[in-house]
Amino acid sequence: MRKPAKGAVIDLPASVTSAPLGQTSDLFQLLVDNIRDYAIILLDPKGTVLTWNTGAERLKGWKAGEIIGQNFSRFYPPEDLAKGKTEMELENALEQGRFEDEGWRVRKDGSRFWANVIITPLLDKQGELRGYGKVTRDLTERRKGEDKVRKNRMNNSNISVIRVRDLLMVTMPADPDDPTISALQDKVLTAMEQHEAKGVVLDISSVETLDSFFARTVAETAQMVELMGGRTIIAGMRPAVAVTATQIGLTFGKIETALNVDRALDLVANKPMPDQQP
Amino acid sequence: MNAAAEGEVSIETEGDIVLARRAVREAATRAGFGVTDVTRIVTAASELARNTFQYAGKGIMHWRLVENSERHGLELRFVDKGPGIPDVNLAFQQGYSTGEGLGMGLSGTKRLMDEMEIQSHPGQGTTITVKKWRKT
Numbered sequence: 001m002r003k004p005a006k007g008a009v010i011d012l013p014a015s016v017t018s019a020p021l022g023q024t025s026d027l028f029q030l031l032v033d034n035i036r037d038y039a040i041i042l043l044d045p046k047g048t049v050l051t052w053n054t055g056a057e058r059l060k061g062w063k064a065g066e067i068i069g070q071n072f073s074r075f076y077p078p079e080d081l082a083k084g085k086t087e088m089e090l091e092n093a094l095e096q097g098r099f100e101d102e103g104w105r106v107r108k109d110g111s112r113f114w115a116n117v118i119i120t121p122l123l124d125k126q127g128e129l130r131g132y133g134k135v136t137r138d139l140t141e142r143r144k145g146e147d148k149v150r151k152n153r154m155n156n157s158n159i160s161v162i163r164v165r166d167l168l169m170v171t172m173p174a175d176p177d178d179p180t181i182s183a184l185q186d187k188v189l190t191a192m193e194q195h196e197a198k199g200v201v202l203d204i205s206s207v208e209t210l211d212s213f214f215a216r217t218v219a220e221t222a223q224m225v226e227l228m229g230g231r232t233i234i235a236g237m238r239p240a241v242a243v244t245a246t247q248i249g250l251t252f253g254k255i256e257t258a259l260n261v262d263r264a265l266d267l268v269a270n271k272p273m274p275d276q277q278p
Numbered sequence: 279m280n281a282a283a284e285g286e287v288s289i290e291t292e293g294d295i296v297l298a299r300r301a302v303r304e305a306a307t308r309a310g311f312g313v314t315d316v317t318r319i320v321t322a323a324s325e326l327a328r329n330t331f332q333y334a335g336k337g338i339m340h341w342r343l344v345e346n347s348e349r350h351g352l353e354l355r356f357v358d359k360g361p362g363i364p365d366v367n368l369a370f371q372q373g374y375s376t377g378e379g380l381g382m383g384l385s386g387t388k389r390l391m392d393e394m395e396i397q398s399h400p401g402q403g404t405t406i407t408v409k410k411w412r413k414t
Contacts, residue, residue, distance in 0.1 A: 249385070
């Protein structure tokens with residue numbers, strides 16, 4: 001394979017489309033060679049690496065001379081090889097006309113990157129398989145960003161506090177992490193003050209696990225609400241959660257409970273909030 | 279693909295407590311436990327994972343499906359190299375707490391599970407193993 005001088009600039013002539021075939025395919029070769037952000041390689045029908053471009057070297061770390069002639073399974077982590085992933089990818093590409101995947105791939109130095117891979121089978125005019133084209137992009141940075149978003153979503157954003165008349169409706173997510181649980185107190189007390197609310201309905205109908213840390217936070221929050229002249233009703237505890245909480249010895253002291261949010265609102269209607277009592 | 283019969287979750291951050299709960303919920307559900315038992319097991323896992331994180335800083339939770347001649351069950355093992363528990367018997371008493379829990383952690387966990395064993399050596403670490411058997 002020809003290696004053009006590093007940083008070669010490709011000047012596309014205006015007549016490129018009408019240029020003789022040899023000239024355009026040379027230009028095309030230059031284009032592929034010089035693309036830095038994509039690894040573009042050719043494989044033979046068995047997956048042996050035939051060509052290597054600048055992008056492949058940049059992404060995967062091997063120089064052309066080190067990798068041409070080897071099987072493309074070198075790019076895959078051992079757990080994928082154990083599952084026969086490389087053979088499966090070529091088979092799928094041939095059957096479907098195209099194969100796309102996102103996953104971990106391995107560099108020459110053993111480090112991993114998150115890759116988007118597209119494999120296309122290359123058939124000649126007789127329909128005979130001549131090899132595969134493989135285009136790989138490094139999506140590690142994008143994935144890091146997504147992980148961050150996912151983590152944030154898992155956390156605080158999940159407690160919702162809505163004011164309904166003089167009540168706060170607080171909804172807990174199904175499986176909150178400890179920082180989210182810790183944030184409950186702050187959120188509720190801040191909202192109590194801001195909205196001059198008279199009470200809190202804490203909807204835990206989504207909650208699947210109520211352990212001692214969670215229960216303690218709820219109990220303490222209710223105590224603070226009481227100190228601020230409010231009242232707390234826990235609504236919607238699931239039966240399995242209630243059984244478990246009782247067995248473990250958790251008690252909520254004076255906090256009222258209701259089967260669901262509707263019943264909690266009934267409770268409030270039948271018994272006015274503390275400072276409205278005579 | 280065959281479902282895994284064992285697995286592990288490393289506990290190094292608060293977020294890992296959530297991951298431990300999820301892994302145990304999935305394993306217990308797949309092992310055929312009913313919703314109340316799943317909740318008991320996950321709650322126990324949550325107490326023990328937090329225990330590991332709070333007292334040892336980090337550790338590992340191993341889970342595996344177990345069986346004896348009569349029953350199938352799930353075993354959870356929490357291993358850390360933390361300071362250890364000075365008096366295991368005392369730690370089991372309800373209300374005992376050196377941290378921020380309700381003091382329900384270990385005693386409550388014991389009531390949720392069928393078997394519980396603590397091996398602890400001061401300065402070397404703690405291994406807590408709990409088991410729950412499926413009712414047949």
